[in-house]
Amino acid sequence: MNAPAEIHDRPIGDLIRDARNLSAAEVEKVLSFQRQHGVRFGEAAIALGLASPDDVLNALAQQFHYPLATAERRLASPELVTLLQPFSVQAEAVRATRSQLTMRWNRPDQPRQALAVISPGSGDGKTYFAANLAVSLAQLGGRTLLVDADLRSPRQHEVFKVSNSAGLSSLLSGRTESQVIQAIEGVPGLFVLPSGPLPPNPLELIERPAFGLLVRELVSKFDHVVLDTAAAAHGADASVVAGKCGAAIVLARKGQNRVDALQDLVAGLAGSSAQLLGAIVNEF
Template sequence: MAIFRDANAAPHLHPVPNDVEDVKPTAIHDRPIGDIIRRKKKLSAEQVDQVLQFQREKGVRFGEAAVALGLASDDDVLFALSQQFHYPYAPDQRRELRSELITATQPFSHQAEAFRAIRSQLMMRLFTADEPRRALAVVSPDPGDGKTFFTANLAVVLSQLGGRTLLVDCDMRGPRQHEVFELDSSSGLSGILSGRAETNVIKHIPNLPSLFVLPVGITPPNPLELVERPAFGLLMRELLNKFDHVIVDTPAAAYGSDASVIAARCGSALVVARQGRSRVDRLQDLVATLTGSPAKLAGVIMNEY
């Protein structure tokens, strides 16, 4: 990870070690669905024959036949399909990842589909070849708007496209991404920005091959000063050279100007408000502040959950 030795002077940017680059997405081999299910469920030759006979008699697909005979589950069929179409998904994630990560634990749900629709809009409006490379800051007027939930799931669906995606937790007033992804929070962004030589701060998420997370680390007493220093802007530029997408979680605007400063350094912002909770005047003030900043405003999302 980049280290800034003197946070008060013009920061000196050290090379990023190759440990992040050496993490490669798991290779996925194209195989027939029947073969994938057979290997996953360890079906015997006799059981496979039963499935094939049922398939011929009923005129259904192998997966449907296996489910009908009780030799596989719907999750097993979805897993096989995800393997064929290179889509990161495993039923075991439901035990290993928190329920908040619905795009990972329930990737075929209506909620996950809504995140994919938002991803499509961002790919067309913001992440295009004609646009300059920008990190995306996710901001909200108040705590409790669902910003952390939204940011985490947006990062997951971006990583499911196959591009290397980094989620940076820059909410140094109330960090929570380390809890969502169950990561060690003893070191992270705050240490880098304060000039401490922290290593291995970018964490790879095992079940999501293209997703990485940079947690806050120790919660600092001076979060606004840390993001206002030149070091933060230099770090964002370096991360954009290493990752296809950089998504940044921020403190709620109610806590101060942190979010708008972070958005300006990132280059773009997406506002999240909560239905039935966010006040219109506070939302309008936040949008007006971002509109007058160097950040490109990608839009406003209404969180219905």
């Protein structure tokens, strides 16, 4: 007896047929349209009104063993394009960046490092990029942790819809003993450490030895650790975080950041132990 086929071994037509409970006559209608117009099964089913774009997307996600956001998540977390629109131009750009990063970051011949995402100003897209990079890393397998180290205007808890009653600031100030790292439902292997309550002394907290010790502990427990940071315009937080992480990537927004601000940020890293892995221009 043959073993049942895995989901990712099944044709997309079978997945759409089962999801929409298509009859044999409807399947034949789709196949006839497909042959006549030279299109894919999914495109034919959509054209005939027998499937929706979401049906096709879900089938593709199953076929390629790719996590996809639920309908509830799509409404709640529209910024997570790697989950909402995994085959979009934006998601593909994140995956391309991931590929470039993984060739330079945590190579076998180097000590393991965390990665700080830094940028000159607010609204550059650090939170968006860090969140989607973390999702894309988790989609490779293994364990990925996203840390919201922006202790001035944090947003990762909003993006992932997790509690922010305790987090990084709580750990660094010794004010929590509870579990503050939260698993993200629907994305196997992805965890988020939110910022926690806004402290009055954010820079002092991350300058403490405890922060460096925490980063090293997290790096030992997760395959990838990504840190979102405060905008460099608000202080030296980003440079300090990058130095504790050991690796950083700079993000700039097209038509928004000044070249001198970007140069100052990169120059600030020169005196730290952080390895600059590259720079990204956010065009979205």
